[in-house]
Amino acid sequence: MSSFIKIDHLSKNFGDLEVLRDINIDVREGEVICIIGPSGSGKSTLLRCINQLENPTGGRIIYNEKDIMAGEMSLRDMREEVGMVFQRFNLFPMKTVLQNVMLAPILTKKLNKAEAKQTAMELLGKVGLADKADVYPHTLSGGQQQRVAIARALAMKPKALLFDEPTSALDPELVGDVLEVMRELAKEGMTMIVVTHEMGFARDVCDRVIFMADGYIVEQGNPEDVFTNPKEERTRAFLSRILEN
Ligand code: ADP
Ligand code: MG
Secondary structure, eight states: OOOSEEEEEEEEEETTEEEEEEEEEEEOTTOEEEEEOOTTSSHHHHHHHHTTSSOOSEEEEEETTEETTTTSSOHHHHHHHEEEEOSSOOOOTTSOHHHHHHHHHHHHSOOOHHHHHHHHHHHHHHTTOGGGTTSOGGGSOHHHHHHHHHHHHHTTOOSEEEEESTTTTSOHHHHHHHHHHHHHHHHTTOEEEEEOOOHHHHHHHOSEEEEEETTEEEEEEOHHHHHHSOSSHHHHHHHHHHHHO
């Protein structure tokens, strides 16, 4: 089966600093991939390259057989199809929850307000926040804000979602609700690449775990194998540090 997102010999330098080195990943439609690895290993940069928030230095990103860096798909089309959810939710503070979710589809998909509102309300229902439509983001908990951010990403009807440590800025008791929403999306067949250290989530939900260090993919495999029987010493050392916490 052909891949949905193909990352082919991708590299990224910031000046002399090599942040990504020869990254190769094939993501199939509906697959959920989890990326783990120490801070500074290039995980965020990889996600940012995938949806072109950063320009890769070398290699290719093929999305549905279209070479993104060669301009075979416009940046705008690609951003509509590949959504991103950040560690810090980046909601618009001066807009209500509902407005946050409605805004992008009105601007980019030229939906009329009534259509956008209906979709937004459905999505807020889906993330369990229909009753918060008219409040401002700062009145919500971090976990609620992150669920709004997920609803906002879904409003574009993306074909894939990238998550960059979506729960790591949250108080522990708020993590579960966000993971629950992500679990649901995975079950519905959303293609997802998730940078996370939530091992329970990775084990239950992800089809594949990729361990990165120093800009390389050190090891990948199904979560059970990687977590219980890592092949590489670096993976073992990293996991034992994480599991201690
Ligand atoms: P991770 O998400 O795994 O913690 P990052 O992708 O954020 O790692 O960062 C990888 C490396 O790239 C780090 O050394 C970081 O300092 C560096 N880096 C990230 N963004 C930039 C940038 N815009 N300019 C220069 N260096 C950067
Ligand atoms: Mg990061």
